[in-house]
Amino acid sequence: xxxxxSNKAKVFTTSLMVIGLLFxxxxxxxxxxxxxxxxxxxxxxxxxxxxxFAIGLGALFFLALQYATETGWYASVKRVIEAVAGxxxxxMAMLALTLLTITFMKGAHIYLWMDPEYTTEGTHHYDSxxxxxxxxxxxxxxxxxxxxxxxxxxxxxxxxxxxxxEEDRIGGTDLHFKNYRKAATFLxxxxxxxxxxxxxxxxxxxxxxxxxxxxxYTFAGMWVSTMTVLVMLTLYLKKLGYLPKVNDSHxxxxxxxxxxxxxxxxxxxxxxxxxxWYANIGEEVVYYITRIEHYKMMYFGMFLINFAFPMLILMSxxxxxxxxxxxxxxxxxxxxxxxDVYIMVSAGSLxxxxxxxxxxxGMAVLVAGFFIRVILNNLTKAPxxxxxxxxxxxxxxxxx
Amino acid sequence: MAEKVIYAMYDDDDVLKDGAxxxxxxxxxxxxxxxxxxxxxxxxxxxxxxxxLGIMAFLYGLTGLxxxxxxxxxxxxxxWPMNIGGxxxxxxxxxxxxxxxxxxxFTVLCAAHGMAITYLLRNKTLPGMPAQNPDPRTTDDKFVIxxxxxxxxxFTSDELEGMLKETGLIELDQKEIK
Numbered sequence: 239x240x241x242x243x244s245n246k247a248k249v250f251t252t253s254l255m256v257i258g259l260l261f262x263x264x265x266x267x268x269x270x271x272x273x274x275x276x277x278x279x280x281x282x283x284x285x286x287x288x289x290x291f292a293i294g295l296g297a298l299f300f301l302a303l304q305y306a307t308e309t310g311w312y313a314s315v316k317r318v319i320e321a322v323a324g325x326x327x328x329x330m331a332m333l334a335l336t337l338l339t340i341t342f343m344k345g346a347h348i349y350l351w352m353d354p355e356y357t358t359e360g361t362h363h364y365d366s367x368x369x370x371x372x373x374x375x376x377x378x379x380x381x382x383x384x385x386x387x388x389x390x391x392x393x394x395x396x397x398x399x400x401x402x403x404e405e406d407r408i409g410g411t412d413l414h415f416k417n418y419r420k421a422a423t424f425l426x427x428x429x430x431x432x433x434x435x436x437x438x439x440x441x442x443x444x445x446x447x448x449x450x451x452x453x454x455y456t457f458a459g460m461w462v463s464t465m466t467v468l469v470m471l472t473l474y475l476k477k478l479g480y481l482p483k484v485n486d487s488h489x490x491x492x493x494x495x496x497x498x499x500x501x502x503x504x505x506x507x508x509x510x511x512x513x514x515w516y517a518n519i520g521e522e523v524v525y526y527i528t529r530i531e532h533y534k535m536m537y538f539g540m541f542l543i544n545f546a547f548p549m550l551i552l553m554s555x556x557x558x559x560x561x562x563x564x565x566x567x568x569x570x571x572x573x574x575x576x577x578d579v580y581i582m583v584s585a586g587s588l589x590x591x592x593x594x595x596x597x598x599x600g601m602a603v604l605v606a607g608f609f610i611r612v613i614l615n616n617l618t619k620a621p622x623x624x625x626x627x628x629x630x631x632x633x634x635x636x637x638x
Numbered sequence: 639m640a641e642k643v644i645y646a647m648y649d650d651d652d653v654l655k656d657g658a659x660x661x662x663x664x665x666x667x668x669x670x671x672x673x674x675x676x677x678x679x680x681x682x683x684x685x686x687x688x689x690x691l692g693i694m695a696f697l698y699g700l701t702g703l704x705x706x707x708x709x710x711x712x713x714x715x716x717x718w719p720m721n722i723g724g725x726x727x728x729x730x731x732x733x734x735x736x737x738x739x740x741x742x743x744f745t746v747l748c749a750a751h752g753m754a755i756t757y758l759l760r761n762k763t764l765p766g767m768p769a770q771n772p773d774p775r776t777t778d779d780k781f782v783i784x785x786x787x788x789x790x791x792x793f794t795s796d797e798l799e800g801m802l803k804e805t806g807l808i809e810l811d812q813k814e815i816k
Contacts, residue, residue: 512735518723637679 254607261600291329296464305421409626443586493558657805702748
């Protein structure tokens with residue numbers, strides 16, 4: 239069945255973008271003369287380009303995971319996953335643009351290590367710790383890594399999509415096994431890149447600080463955001479009468495993923511926090527001291543929302559099959575995880591002068607509108623059911 | 639009081655499931671199905687209520703949570719205040735982070751063991767207990783439907799047997815049980 243974007247959805251996404259643009263403009267004009275304006279603007283650029291890029295990347299990872307494990311149930315929602323993954327090129331372009339601007343502004347007080355003022359001996363701000371990391375954290379190597387990550391993600395995404403559409407035409411199991419091998423390869427790359435890219439793009443903002451767990455923590459946040467988007471998009475399509483082959487069991491499974499990945503994220507949040515609290519080493523606790531001093535309510539509130547909320551509400555089987563409850567929880571924890579990324583970036587770049595105003599809300603709404611529109615547009619480009627998927631029959635009869 | 643019971647044996651779980659659907663549609667009450675493995679989707683067909691094991695799991699988990707909290711507060715704070723990384727050692731709340739992993743583990747331990755033992759007790763399948771199934775072959779590759787005459791007043795035993803024979807069974811047996 240072919241999908242077409244309804245007028246309502248067009249109006250909704252367009253108004254999201256217009257409102258976002260308006261708010262951003264108000265935010266820019268009212269805070270233009272502030273001391274940290276450029277940093278604030280680029281911080282927001284980084285937050286929103288990374289957050290939505292990560293949802294696309296999470297979908298690509300999830301798709302590869304299904305291929306590599308030869309899962310059956312997901313076949314009838316495969317195009318939904320592909321549509322979300324299809325945002326990746328746009329997300330990467332936006333992220334690359336933000337990073338490029340930051341690089342040209344010598345780090346813009348976001349990446350201090352990009353500023354020679356901190357790494358050259360004898361200068362006023364010289365910092366021996368940052369200089370000590372220069373072998374890894376320098377603009378040239380940073381860009382080599384960034385481009386490699388993006389190239390690998392893009393090539394695999396293009397390959398998966400191409401073979402998926404080809405499968406619709408010719409069928410057979412050759413493509414299936416090729417996908418299986420490619421997905422396993424992708425997961426190997428992703429296992430390394432998901433950690434190192436999180437260090438490069440996010441952890442290096444708090445340049446003195448480091449945590450080996452940080453990559454997995456970011457990855458878990460990305461995964462749970464992806465699952466909420468997938469479950470809400472599937473529910474939306476079902477409500478409009480598309481995806482007739484998707485039954486309660488598929489929704490239940492997607493709900494379980496949301497529930498489980500929320501736990502994964504909470505587990506990693508807690509592990510990182512507890513180990514650092516326990517050891518109480520000055521160079522490690524500084525990260526949490528910043529957050530507890532300036533973001534106490536938001537930081538712990540965000541943890542409670544992202545952990546307790548899905549746990550208590552999504553625990554029962556009936557809740558995971560109820561469209562209303564799932565979308566309600568989905569929207570709340572999506573905001574919760576946006577806040578997580580917000581704190582991750584702004585606490586390092588702006589510290590105590592960070593605040594949520596027109597600029598922050600405006601840019602988030604703007605990119606969200608664009609994100610939804612791109613995904614809906616991706617859905618129109620292929621039939622919603624992959625007709626020749628070898629596991630389609632199993633997926634149609636999925637019952638749990 | 640002795641009771642008459644009919645056992646119908648099948649060699650395929652799908653045949654049994656279809657047969658059970660037909661019988662239930664005619665108003666027959668099936669009291670039990672014996673199978674070497676769980677038959678997917680049989681519960682709603684023969685009208686088995688949802689298990690209450692989940693409620694017990696919650697209660698066992700809560701017990702574990704409370705025991706762990708009370709225990710650790712006594713061991714680590716009251717009885718012998720333990721120095722945890724130089725942190726204040728007279729307060730449970732200030733050190734709670736350190737106790738969360740063990741609290742979590744003990745909650746899971748109590749919930750899992752409690753559930754397993756409850757399950758075995760409720761099914762009367764603790765090690766050494768006498769077997770309940772009517773035929774040892776139901777632990778191998780055969781499936782049996784049990785129908786009690788006392789629960790099916792509307793039908794005579796001949797009627798029931800007649801209906802059962804239409805469902806593709808391979809053996810039919812009648813027993814008097816206590």
